[in-house]
Amino acid sequence: MAANPVALVDAGPLIALFDPADTLHRDITMFFRGYLGRMHTTWPVVTEVCHFLNVRQQRALLAWLRRGGAHLAQIEDDALDRFDVMLDKYADSPMDLADASLVWLGEKLRITDIISIDHSDFETYRTAAGRPFRNLLTRP
Numbered sequence: 001m002a003a004n005p006v007a008l009v010d011a012g013p014l015i016a017l018f019d020p021a022d023t024l025h026r027d028i029t030m031f032f033r034g035y036l037g038r039m040h041t042t043w044p045v046v047t048e049v050c051h052f053l054n055v056r057q058q059r060a061l062l063a064w065l066r067r068g069g070a071h072l073a074q075i076e077d078d079a080l081d082r083f084d085v086m087l088d089k090y091a092d093s094p095m096d097l098a099d100a101s102l103v104w105l106g107e108k109l110r111i112t113d114i115i116s117i118d119h120s121d122f123e124t125y126r127t128a129a130g131r132p133f134r135n136l137l138t139r140p
Contacts, residue, residue, distance in 0.1 A: 004036055004037045004038060005035075005036070005037030005038075005113060006037050006038045006039075006040070006109075006111050006113065007035075007037055007038075007039055007040070007111065007113040007114055007115050007136055008039070008040055008041065008102045008105060008106055008111055008113070008114040008115070008116075008133075009039040009040070009041045009045070009070050009114070009115045009116075010041075010045060010098070010099070010102060010114060010115060010116035010117070010118060010122075011045050011048040011049045011052075011098055012024075012116060012117035012118060013028050013031070013032075013115050013116065013117060013137070014041070014045070014046075014049045014061065015049050015052045015053065016028040016029075016117070017029060017032055018049070018053055018057045018058075018060050018061050018064075019052070019053055019057055024117065028117075031115070031136075031137065035115075035136075038070075038071065039069070039070035039071065039115065040070060040071045040073055040105060040109060040111065041070045041071070041072060041073070041102070041105075042072070042073050042075060042098070042101035042102060042104075042105055043072065043073075043074075043075065043101075044075075044097045044098040044100075044101040045098045045101065045102065046061070046065070046072065047098075048096075048098045049061060073105050073108075073109075075101060075104070079101075079104050082100075082104050082107075082128075083097065083100045083101070083104065086100045086103055086104070086125075087100055090124065090125065093121055093124060093125075095121070095125070099118070099121060099122075099125065102114065103125050103127065103133075106127060106133065107127045107128055107129075112127065112131050112132065112133050112134055113133070113134050113136055114133045114134070114135055114136065115135070115136050115137055116135050116137060117137060119135060119137075119138050122135050123135070
């Protein structure tokens with residue numbers, strides 16, 4: 001029996017999921033309804049999402065996280081050095097803290113599947129071992 005899939009989740013799909021006015025809301029909602037795997041994200045991602053949502057939508061996001069919608073990873077202090085390396089390496093992209101935290105989490109958990117609307121960014125990023133990410137929103 002195959003294990004359920006596991007993926008990282010970026011800010012864009014979460015914004016679209018919790019903001020009905022977002023142009024991707026319908027498509028992202030359908031994707032999440034059909035996705036049977038576990039999802040992992042980070043506090044920098046949640047902070048970025050909340051910046052774009054109103055208070056009611058933020059509370060819905062937090063309730064979803066409490067119900068297990070996605071596992072919210074804790075970032076250890078030693079991750080800051082890795083963030084610095086990645087932010088420098090991808091300065092031309094540019095990589096932001098939320099993206100760096102997802103790459104770090106992917107390295108830590110050995111997850112390279114990601115749910116993101118930032119197609120070009122996660123096509124560019126690589127883990128420390130050189131592994132590419134596979135965006136589940138753009139797979140064939």
